[in-house]
Each structure stands twice: as C-alpha cells, then as structure tokens.
Amino acid sequence: RDQIRIVGSSTVYPFTTVVAENFGKKTGNPTPVVESTGSGGGFKLFCAGLGVEHPDFTNASRAIKSSEIETCASNGVEAITEMKVGYDGIVMANSKASAVLELTKEQIFLALAKDVPQDGQWVPNPYMNWSDIDPSLPDEKIEILGPPPTSGTRDAFLELVMEPGCEAFAECQDLSKDDFKARAFTLREDGGFVEAGENDNLIVQKLEANPAAVGIFGYSFLDQNMDKIQGAVIEGEAPTFENIASGAYPVSRPLFVYVKLAHMGVIPGMEEFLEEYTADAAWGPEGYLSDKGLIPMPDAERAAMREAVVGKVDNVN
Amino acid sequence: MTHLRNDPEQQHEYPETTAGKPTVDGDAKVAARGANVFYGAKQAIKEVSLDIAPNEVTSFIGPSGCGKSTFLRALNRMNDIIDICRVTGDIRLDGEDIYDRKVDVVQLRARVGMVFQKPNPFPKSIFENVAYGPRIHGLVAHKDELDEIVHTSLERAGLLGEVKDRLETPGTGLSGGQQQRLCIARAIAVSPEVILMDEPCSALDPIATAKIEELIDELRGNYTIVIVTHSMQQAARVSQRTAFFHLGNLVEMGDTETIFTNPEHKLTQGYITGRFG
Amino acid sequence: MTHLRNDPEQQHEYPETTAGKPTVDGDAKVAARGANVFYGAKQAIKEVSLDIAPNEVTSFIGPSGCGKSTFLRALNRMNDIIDICRVTGDIRLDGEDIYDRKVDVVQLRARVGMVFQKPNPFPKSIFENVAYGPRIHGLVAHKDELDEIVHTSLERAGLLGEVKDRLETPGTGLSGGQQQRLCIARAIAVSPEVILMDEPCSALDPIATAKIEELIDELRGNYTIVIVTHSMQQAARVSQRTAFFHLGNLVEMGDTETIFTNPEHKLTQGYITGRFG
Amino acid sequence: MDTILVIVAIVLLAAAGFVMGRRRAVVRSGGVSRSLHSLPNYHGHFVALWSAVPALILLVLWLPLEPTLAMNAALDYFQQHIAEANNLETIRQSKLALLLGLSPDQTTIRLEDLAADQFGLLQTEIRNMAAGGASTGHAAFMQEVADVYSGYRETSYILMFVVCLALAGAGAGFAWTRIAPEMRARNHVERAITWFMILCSTVAILTTVGIVLSLLFEAMRFFAQIPVTDFIFGLHWSPQTAIREDQVGSTGAFGAVPLFAGTILISLIAMCVAVPVGLFSAIYMAEYADNRVRAVVKPILEILAGIPTVVYGFFAALTVAPFFRGVGESIGLDVSSESALAAGMVMGIMIIPFVSSLSDDVITAVPQSMREGSYGLGATKSETITRVILPAALPGVVGGILLAVSRAIGETMIVVMAAGLGANLTANPLEAVTTVTVQIVTLLVGDQEFDSPKTLAAFALGLVLFLMTLCLNIIALHVVRKYREQYE
Amino acid sequence: MTTNAGSVTTPKEKMRATLKHRYAAEKRFQAYGIAAILIALAMLVTLFVTIIGNGFTAFQQYTVHLDVTLYPQDIDPDGTGDPEVLSKANYQSAVNDAMYALFPEATDRQARRAVRELISPGANYVIRDMVMDDPSLVGQRISVRVPLASEYDQVLKGNVDPVVDFTAFKEGSTSVDWSLSPEERLISEKQADYLQQLIRQGEVEASFNRWFFTNGDSRQPELAGIWGAAVGSMFTLMVTLALSFPIGVSAAVYLEEFAPKNRLTDIIEVNINNLAAVPSIVFGLLGLAVFLQFFGMPRSAPLVGGLVLTLMTLPTIIIASRAALKSVPPSIREAALGVGASKLQCIFHHVLPLAMPGMLTGTIIGMAQALGETAPLLMIGMVAFVVDIPGSPLDPATVMPVQIYLWSDSPERAFTERTSAAIMCLLGFLILMNAAAVLLRKRFERRW
C-alpha cells in the first residue's frame, strides 16, 4: 500500500480532507483516502492492529479514551501520538427572519433540560416559550434542533453548556455526582428539543424554513450560511471567528488527529502529510483550514504542537 | 399467420341451401342477417344469417376452428372483451339490434346468459356463485329472496340435492360435471331469456355428460338454448335444430332430424359421416 | 377433488375381454403388463396390459379424462417431469424395461418420439426446430449431413414444399396444421423407433387433418405409431388396432375393424355408437 | 497476486484439458460421433472439470491453512532458538517481557504455558513485524522469528503453486484416460452443473446464517447488560451514555417499543399511499388501459423503485416536509418538520411500483374465464374487478403488498434524512417519530463505543427486526399458500 | 324506479332500476385508476423538477481568462521535461503573477490576497495538468480559463443573495446593491469590486463545467467532480452484475426446475423473501464481518462493495427469475424432452432464452437498487474522500450515492447545487442503465 489511509470523526473530516487533497496535489503522492466513520469507529479501526490493512491516522473530535488506549495496546498499537489541530466552535443559530438570541448558559439549560429546578424542587420543564424563561427573550416557541446522542458534538455541547448551566443553580450543587449527571445531561423529550441527525446542511435548511427553530451545529456551517442564519450570542459573546479563536466564545472544543507511529517509514508520505497539516499555510490563522472554518490554535501552541509532532516523527526515523 | 393458412382454403363453394333462407316457424328469438366477425384482419364468420327459435335447443356443429364459438359469442357481445374482435351485420334479439349503440351490454348479457366450454365457477362459495348475478343486478331486497333464488336455480340445474348441505364450501371444490351444472345454475339465476352453451360437455366424463344433456332437455321449456358441440351424437340427442359451420360459413341449417339423415350439402354429409373432422 | 368425483363411478365392472390377453402377432414393439399410473393419491391408469405391434398404427380412444394421454406419456417416461406422477407395473420396449433404473431417459426418448396434442414448435427457425434433435444426439458431423436430415424429415412430414424457401423464419410463424407437421418432422428427424401422437388433429381444420392422416399412413412403413384421438372416425380411418379406455381401465383392445363393427364390451359399443361421449 | 497467478494457471490447464478431451473423444469414436454416448464437447468439459475443480478446492483449503502452518513454524523457531536461557536476559529487558508476562525468577519460557491472550499477542506481534511494521522496543531477534514466518510463507506459496498445478494435471490425466465412446460424460458434467446450482441456492441460506451470526454475538453482549424484557417491552428509548470515563453522562434507556411503533407508523403511512395508488394503477393498467399505454406507463412507474433512496431522503426532508408544515400552519395545525407523514408518504411513493407491478402481473394472470363468467352474467367491469378478479388475485396481491411492507420496514436512507431521531411513542402522523433503521444507522455511524450498550443496541435492533420480518414472511407464505390452495 | 311496495316488479324492471348507480360506480372506479396513475406520475415529475431546478446551474461554471507566462526557471529549471519534475513544479507563482497583472493597483499584501482569492485555489493544478499534457508549453505565454472561486461563482449565479438582481452587476454596469450586511456576505465589498472590475474587463465568462465530469472528489467545490464516483459505481456494479446474475439465475433455475418441493425448499423460499426485507445496512455489517474481517479484503474497495451489494440484490433477482421461469410454457419443456434432450439441455437451450426477459427485468431492478444504495457501504469504508480516479476494483473508491451523501453534508455553499447535479447524473445513469436493459430485453423478446 502506498496510499495513506485515514479514518475517524465526521467533524474533523472536512479539515483533514483539504489537507489530504493539498498534500496529494503538492507532493504528487497518491491522495490519502479519508473515511468518515465517527470518532469511536475511527479508534476501533485505528486500534485494530499494525500493518497495511489498518489505517495510519484517525481523526477525533474528542481525546482518546483510556479503554481505547488499552485496546490499541493489546493489538500492538502502542506508539501513537496525539496531534491537536485546532478548535471547533459549536454554535446555536436561528433564521435571519427572527431576532438574534442572546443567551446565557443557565437560560440554555432551562430551555433544554428535561427537569428544571424551581424553588428547590425538580419539576418537568415547564418552559414552552423563550419568554417564559426570561421576558427579555422573544415570545417564540422553544424548538431546538440538535445532534443525536451518538454524536460527539452533542457530548461536547452537554459538557460545555449544560454542565455549567446546571451548576449555576443551587439545587444542582446539592446533588451527588451521578444525580447531577442525570439532571444536567438529560434533554427534554416533549418536543422542545428535536434530534435532527448528522446532516448539518439539512438543519440549516430547516432553520431557514422554520424561523422559530434554533439549531446546534459546528461553526463552519454558520460561516457558509451567514445570509440565511445567525448565531446566538452566548454569555455576551457572538460566535465569530475572532471570538472563538481568542477563546472568548465559550462553546468550543479541540479537534485531534492521532498518528500511528509504527507506520512511519513504512507507508510513504506520512511525514510530509504531517508537515503539510502543521504548516502555517494550512492551520495558521491565514491558512486554508481557517477558510474552511477550523479555528486555529494560538501561535505558541501551534508551534509547540508542530515541534512535538514533527519532532516525534524525526525520532522514529 | 392463421390468415395465411386459411386463404387458399376459402375456395369452397357453398351452394344455396337452407343456410341462405333463415326461417323458423313463428317469430325468431334471435335473428342474424349477414353477420361477419373479424379478428383483426382475419374474418372468422362470413355473412352468416340464421334464426333461432324460442324454447328450442339449437346446436352448432362443425370442424374445429370453423367459427362456432365466435358466432356464439357474437350473440351476447362477449366478443367485445377481445380487443381485436369486430362484428358487422345485423343480429337481433326479439327484433332489437343488439349491436345498436344505445343497447346496454350489461343488460343484454343479463338477458342472454352464457355457459362456457370449461366450467369456470368463481373461487367463492357455491351460494355466492349463484347469488352473484342477482346481487349485482339488484334483483333482491332481502336475504330470504336471495335464498329463494339460489335454491330454485340450483334445483333447476339439478344440483341442489348434491350440494344443499354444503352451500358454503367453495364452488371450485366440486367435480367437473357439478361445476358445469353450477355454472348453469349461475346463469339461470338472473332469469335470462336465452342460454348459450359452448361445448358444455367436452371436458366431462360420460355420466356427467348424460346429466347435463338431461338438464338441457328440461330447461328447454322455459329458455331458448343454443349449444355448441363437437360431438354429432350429442347434437342429435339434445337439439331440435342444427346449424353446420365450415370455415366461417354457415353451410346448412335445419331440423336436426333432417340434417343428420338427409343433409343438403355434401360437406355436411362428409362431416357427419366422419369422412373428415 | 377429481378424486372425490370419480370414486363413485369406479364401480363399473369390466368383464374379461381382449384387454386381459394382450397379444400381437409376432413380437410386440411395446408391451405393458399391469401398468398403473398415479397422480399423487389418484390413480389415473389401472392395471393396463397391452401390446403394441411394430410398424402398425395403434389408436387409443375413450371418453375425456379416461387416461389416454397419461398412458401414452408413460410409454416414453414423459410423466417423469410431473412431480406427483408415479408409474408402477412393467412397460417394455423391445423387451427392455423402460422404468429400469439403469435406463437413460434421454436415450429412451430419442427412441420413442412424441408429438403433442397442441403443436409446440420451439421459438426458433424452422431449420433449427428440426435440426435440434440431430444436433444434441450428435447424429451429424457436418453441416451437409444436417441439411440432408432436415430436408428429408420435412419432406416426409409433407411440409418441405410449403416452407423450403423460408427455413430461416420462425417455426412459430406457421399455421396450426403446419406447426403440427413441423413437430412431426422434428420427431422423425432423430429416427425414433416409435412415435406417440396425442390428438395430433384436435386443433386442426379438415384439410390439415387429412394431410396428417395421410402422413401417418405413410410413416407406418418405417415406424411404430400410437395415436390418441377423440374422433372415432379418425381412429377408424388411420389405425390398424384400437384400444378403448374408460376411467383408467383398458376395456377392450383389438383390430380396429372388429372394435368398430363388433365390440365385445357394451361400454365400447355405447361409446362408439355415440350413446355417450 | 500470487493466488491469482495460480488460478490463471489452473484455468489454462483446464482449457487445454477441454481441447484434448474433445479430441480424444472424437478419435476414440473413430470419427463416428453416433457411437459416442455424449457429444464430444461434453467429454471436453468432463476433462476440464476434473482438472480445475479439485485443484481449486485444494487452493481454497490451502489459503486459510497456510498462515497457520507458517505461524506454527515461527513459534517453533521461537521456542527452540529464542526462548533459551542465555536469551532470557535480553528478553527481560525488551517489551517482550511484558508481553509474555515474564516473572523475575523465571528461567525458561514455555509457549504452552502462556495464557491465551498473551499467546495471541505474540502471534500478532510476529505477524505485524512480518508485514513490515517497524518494531518498537523489541530485541532484534524478534526479527528472526518474523523472517522465519515470512520465509515459510514464501515457500508455501511456491509449494502451493506446484501442488495445485500437479493436481490439475493429474485430474485432467485421470479424466482423459476414462474417455471412451460409452462413457456418460454428459451425465457427469450435468451432475457437476447441478451441484453448482445447488451451491448457488445455498448462498441465500449462508447469507442468512451470516447475518444472524454477525448480529447475534454483539446482540448477546447487549442483552447481557440490558435485560431482554426491558428492551422488548420498554417504553423509553434514549441511548445516552457517557462516552469517556471522565465525562459525565446519564444512563441510557433502551426500551425499543417506541422505535418499533415508529417503524410501524411510518410503514403504515407508506402503505396508505402505496396500496391505493399502486393497486388502482395496476387495475387500470391491467383491465382498462390499452397495451400501448401499459407498455409506456409500467416502465415509467418502475423508475420510482430505482431512484436512489438518498434522493428520496432529500425530497422528503426539503420539499415534502416543509410543504406539509406550511399547509399545517395555514390551517392552524402544528406539524413537525420531521413529521412521520412526510417520511411515510415519500416512502410510499418509492414502493408504489412494488404494489403496482406485482399486482399488475397477478391480475393479468387471473384466467380470462373468470372475467368471461362474470361478464356473461351482465356484470360491469368494476363489479367484475372488485368482486371476482381481486378476490381471485388476492394471494398474489397480498404477496406483493407484503414485499412492499418488508421494503418499507427495511428502508433506511429516507427515514435517516427525513424522519426524526427522537423516540416518540405516538400515533400522531404529524409528529416526529423514529424508526429502527434510523437508530441502527445513527448508532453505527455516530461516535461508537463497542463495549457499551449504546453501540451494541444497533445489533440487537437488527436482530429483532430480522426476526420480525421473518415472522411476517412466514405468515405471508402461509396466507398465500392457504388461499392458493383454495383457489385452484 | 318508484314502484310501490304492493306491485310486482319483474327482474327486468329491477335491473333497470339499479343500472344508473352501477354505471356511476363504474365511472368512479375508472376515475380512481386514472387518478392513481396520474398521482404516481405527478410525484415522479415533481421529484425530477425539484432536482433539476436545484442542480442544473452546477453544469455551468464561471471562469476567468488568464494569460500565464510559464518561466522555465520556475517550472523546469534543468529543461529535462521529466514528468516527475513537471508535476512537482510550482505553478502558483505564475498564476499569481497573471492575477496581479490584471490588478496593477493592488499592491499591498491585503489587496493581493483578495485578488488571489478571486480564482480557485486549484487553478494552478489546472495549469499543471495542461503542462503535463504538453510539456512544450513551458517557456510560453499561454492563455487559459481557470475556474472562479466558488464563492464568487455562487454570487454570480444568484445563489447567495436572491433578493438582489445581479443582471446589471454581471453586465458590469453598476456596483452591487447588497441586501445583506457585510459580514453576512460570502464576499466582501472590496472583493465584489474586484469581481466587477474583472467582469468589466470581459475576463469572466460562464462556460460548461467540464471539471464536474472529469474530476474526482475535491474539497474545492469548483473543482469537485463526479467522475471518480462514477468509475467507482461502474466497478462496483460490474462486480455485482458479474456475481449476482449467474448466481441468482442458477439458484432460481435450481429452485424452480430441480429442487423437490419440500420443507427445506420452503425454508429457502422464506429465507430469500426475508432477505429482501433486511435493512441494507445489515448487509454492510455482514460484509464487514465476512469480507473484511474474515477474508481480510481491503477497505473501501469496489470489489467488497460489489460483493455486499451482490448479497443484497440476489433475493430480487432470484424472485424475479423464478417468476420468469414459471411463465415459460411447459409445452416447450415437453417438446425438448420429447426429442430426447436432457433436462439441462432443455433448460439451457430453450427455457432460459425464453425466461431471459423476465430475468433481465429482475436484474434491472436489482442493479438499480444497488446503484442507489448508500447504507451498506458505510460499514465497509466506501464512505470516504477519494480524489484519485480508481483504476481497478481493488483501489479505494466511492460510489455516486455516497458522493451525493458526502457533498450534501459539506459546509461549502456551492456543494448544494453540486449535490443536485450529482443526483441528476445518477438518475441519468439509472435511466441509461434501464434503457439499455429494456432494449436488451426487447432483443430477447423480438428474436422469435
């Protein structure tokens, strides 16, 4: 096999593919094949073993789990390296026909949770309209289209928004750890939250058709559809490129690529691929990945990461 | 292709026989004058004129493919359901042109019933088979009336005795002869005036044949019956008048007695004495 | 259900007639002893024993459903292709049991050819229809030989004159009578020893019938022929020996002359004089 | 690649065998082909089959066996040359020590004492190294073992080549000597072909076995964690479990009732569209339309069945669903944008041809005598159809509809794109429901975790769905059988 | 009609009384039939119109005319003409220079970046491909059309701001009157000005989008093409056809002509029907377990895709083939057996040719289903980004419905119309395939 094989997260897929394409065109190597299998599916394939029938990289929208590291090790895949490639902002957006939402995490929690605290009691979510939560919010039905439980985006959103949102309430702080999880992470099922599948373009089009609805998805889809939809301001920060990059916008998560070091030197082009990925022309603030919606890491972090990855690569050879 | 084959054979000359002067004593129930039937370009019936007397059994005989069935089906416009089939000439039922545009085929067929060569009971119960006609024609208002009609019809078809305990069993479960009688019962349940039977006994064994022949004889009192048969013996036994067809032409028609003992045309003679066919 | 229907009718008693003592002058070409044929549980042929003489025409007659076709098909194991059909007893061709496990059916059928009631040419050209048998049996090595066989067979079937200019046209495009003759040509092309014909004229008009009868008469010199017919006239005209079947039993068998003028059994008499059937 | 070479060589040998067998048959018959039992070609095929089939069977058996033999040789080598006392120190310092669970006081390594997973690991290690994976943290002698492994495989390839060809030659030779005029070559060849056909028929069985097996193990693991009764009777479906250990997550609920209810609701809507439209189209085409119309309309309708389901998915999600929503809004109804109605309707459109084409066939197949019987009594066309033809065609129509139902239940992409994901237990077609297939797909393509019920649930769902449709088909077969017997 | 209860009515009168209703019912019934067919056809038309309406613009692409000078020292300093060297050479600077030449006033870094972004980032590869085809171009000044970047292309096609009429803008007369605020637009005010300047110079032109038909996948919408997926589909279908047709037909022949009718064949029959109902993704799971894990075949390969789809289409083909075999009149079999053909000869010489049209119908439907299938391929790695056109059934590849699925989930706006265009191609492929099969079927039908 003289072709690099990459599997993994559907969130990282749009970024890795651009790098792969540019790598192929620039170096004349065969363009790597990138599969979109989801982070977990990617790790499963990645950790299945060494050799040409197993992939060389895996994309992930979350860090590898310890159980996955164990699986890897038990299959002989011990030398792996984690490369953080940037950030992905998770935005809440609605149709431009409606007003821009300005939300806090607590408000989002109240809009989405299955049970909410009220006067020290947990009651089934009574908020049907946004204005029920806070009179300053529009008098519109709450209808949020979001990813299914199997999606990494959903997990990240729960962690980054719902958890702090819940913690803001006194009732939450009294809970045991398990109960807290149950309270914070169970989303309402009375129609206020709609699981809308993995196809974010479909969500965008649904938002356009339904001005009352609010969607949850990655920043790149907002970026490409600014004429139709607008991002909600969360905790006073609008979901702009600059805000996410600077870390001001609170809902963003890191994206990773994992490297199977044992394949270095066996599969041609892996080093060049990593160099391409870590070039400023790719993942820098002006790079083509940022055009595609990847939020770059700060300069120092990038430099350190490049050093770490490319350095490791050198060590192996 | 059948067209090709028959062309050279249409050279027979049919001299003036009774076929040319169709008359019955009294009024004819069905009267055809210069009737032609075409399948596409092929002519299956050529200028046939004949009269069918009421309350009599008329039989059609003739070699295979001569057009007996075709002509029979022309009498209740059953040919309408064959796309390529076309009928010209004049066929009258009680003096009324049945091919008139104003004629309602549905009613015509209710008046001129038909029993087919192969028994074709519906895949329904015996009762439903007979009740079907009265039901669709709205002949009955109550269940009682329907029961009555079904029973009388089966009785007259000579089947009631054999099936009265199992009217709810499927009609297809009867023997061939019983099925044929069931089809006759089904036909008479709508009180037709004429019953056309196309080789009703060809698929049957001798005993079933005898029963049906008896029945035909009995029905003759109330209905006008036309029967197609391949068996001259049968024609001789059951019919009062016989018509002999050949290659689409009506060669000769007359009293069964006369036809079988003293035919006018030598084709007829050749056929009934078994020199061909 | 046919089972049901026939049960009460199997009460006939068949007295000792010629049926019991099958003999022909000299060696029989085909000899059956105590043959039974069953369709599932239903017995269609009951203990039939008869001899078929070489180079003669034997005709099978009898009312519809009596088992003529069934018995005919038993003679070249055509019944094998009907799943539920089972044959017991002893049927021999030239003294060899054809139901022996060692017998190669394919070769048997090449020796005992068959012409079916309904003409069934292959949807191929006329030439290919006739050439098919010689080809699969490897009878010819060269195209010339094949041409020769096809032409002779068509000639003998009396068809060559009509089709020699269009041997490449489909066999299905012929008229019914021509198709039937094509099937006969196809059957004789593999030089069988016996030819079985199941009502070869039932679908035919008088002229075609006459041609086929002529052919049968002619073929008699070289082949052993068995013919099933519904028409007693035909049996009388073409066959030397006649067997009369009734409800699966062989009632009587003998010289055609004798059977038609002086039948031993009154069932036979009833049938041939048209008192039933 | 080497295997392909072997196959090509065998095929060439078989071809040569054909020519020679044919020639010999002709020669032995003395040019009189009449004296041959079978045509010369059959003799040729006979030789070719004898040459190719045994060799190919050997090849198929050899292929999986060969790496095992090579591995045994490598392990042997490991035991004899590596695992000796003077190497022990080196081993102790390498990664291998961990792998072999070497204890400090151990003086010998005996492979047969190794635990199963350690043994497996060692083999994986050898295989990886032989495949060219750079060794990390190993002593160099492991490379020796790997070389033994690769070397063995190399010889084995050559051996396989020689043995297979020899067998092919021997088979051809054997068959060749048997050729004689009276030899029943045709019967032999035909028997071989019949066996091939039997083999093909078993593919369906093997597929079924494969499907059941590939679902069963994971489903068992699922049911080990979630009780079967909870799964089959549970009313709540919410497969939310934590993805990472350090992550907080709520425990999932795995009651499959809402999924099956959703599947049934959507299939029902689909059937409400497909059955009337399909059946009436079929009736019109079979009984009313003339042949030219039928010849055009039937293939056009069949296009509906061939349109990719992704396309239907878009159509449902972007055209039909908003349309229903809009209509609902204008009359004051609250229609979800993933309404079951939209997904079901579009699915119904897709399966129209299943109903229309199959029903058209069976309606046309109802004997003309039934129609004549009815018309002969003075029935109108519609009376004949509704009272005689349809009842007579019922088994076939039911069969077609059941096939359509099966297709609706198993359909995936339309519902993935157009139906919701939230498991609502509702009978209201205006709300969003989810289906079994949607859940299977989302569980399998989302973030997976093969040790948690979340992903394993997909297999359980697949298995239960499989059993469900199996029951449906058995019932269908019996319904059809029952009526068929009655109507003949 | 209005007979009072006492009077006796003859059957004839009663019949007449109900006739009107019966004829009305008849009319209604016929109307239902016509309505049903019209509904089905209307759905088909709606579907086609929707897709074509969304997608036909993708067959056009706005291009910019550039005069590019290929300096040998940049491309091939040693003048070797070695393809290796040519393919790795840097064409970007030549393209940049050509662009800067069009905008002499853009001198600062910011402005130059905006100028560069006007054309597709893949423009240099367009030129590279030209040079690779004809190395003599090195050292010449060549005139080429390179694709406009997809954002601008979308703006010009009116897909971005439907409120604004771009006709005047396209003619280069007025500056655009945006209804969107600057941050909502895909392109900035400055970029719009540049674009208009280009238009005024007559350098921009809409032309046939050949890249769409010749390229593999790309993350640049303007360079993304369907050809790679089409080739993948062809390989996959070839494998499927080569396996499923013979296996399906053999199985059908055995089950219909040879197999005894017993419990085992009943089980097989139920099985085959049931397989038709198994969700297609489950076949993917099977393929993953059997072909990838057990037999160790490569991921993403059309060979494996073909195998999985074979298993999926087999039931359809078997069911249809059995129906076709059933419809061959027994008289043909009797005729063949009667002249001494063996059963297999009878089937191969006579029955199969006659059943072939029906078998082909089943195959058409099965192949159409296989052509449009996505779900099972998810499991065997064919849902992948594949740029290189596959050269064999073992190369990584994707198929058309998967390409559609992937594009539909891409953030870039221009992929929306390409998704629809790809659907149109797939439908075209489908109709072609059906037409070919229908013709083939006709041939078989017409031969005799």
Ligand SMILES: Nc1ncnc2c1ncn2[C@@H]1O[C@H](COP(=O)(O)OP(=O)(O)OP(=O)(O)O)[C@@H](O)[C@H]1O
């Ligand atoms: N549907 C049809 N299409 C074309 N030709 C037909 C059709 N039905 C009958 N024919 C032809 O019309 C002629 C007369 O056929 P018809 O069925 O009336 O004969 P018949 O006298 O009833 O013969 P049989 O005694 O065999 O039933 C025949 O040549 C036949 O081939």
Ligand SMILES: Nc1ncnc2c1ncn2[C@@H]1O[C@H](COP(=O)(O)OP(=O)(O)OP(=O)(O)O)[C@@H](O)[C@H]1O
């Ligand atoms: N395939 C079959 N399955 C079951 N029963 C059959 C089958 N073929 C014929 N029979 C029955 O066997 C009996 C004899 O049939 P056969 O066809 O031999 O009659 P036949 O004498 O040829 O009648 P015909 O003159 O009408 O052709 C009949 O009762 C028939 O119903």
Ligand SMILES: [Mg+2]
């Ligand atoms: Mg007739």
Ligand SMILES: [Mg+2]
């Ligand atoms: Mg018969």
Ligand SMILES: O=P([O-])([O-])[O-]
């Ligand atoms: O595919 P994801 O793991 O990023 O959801």
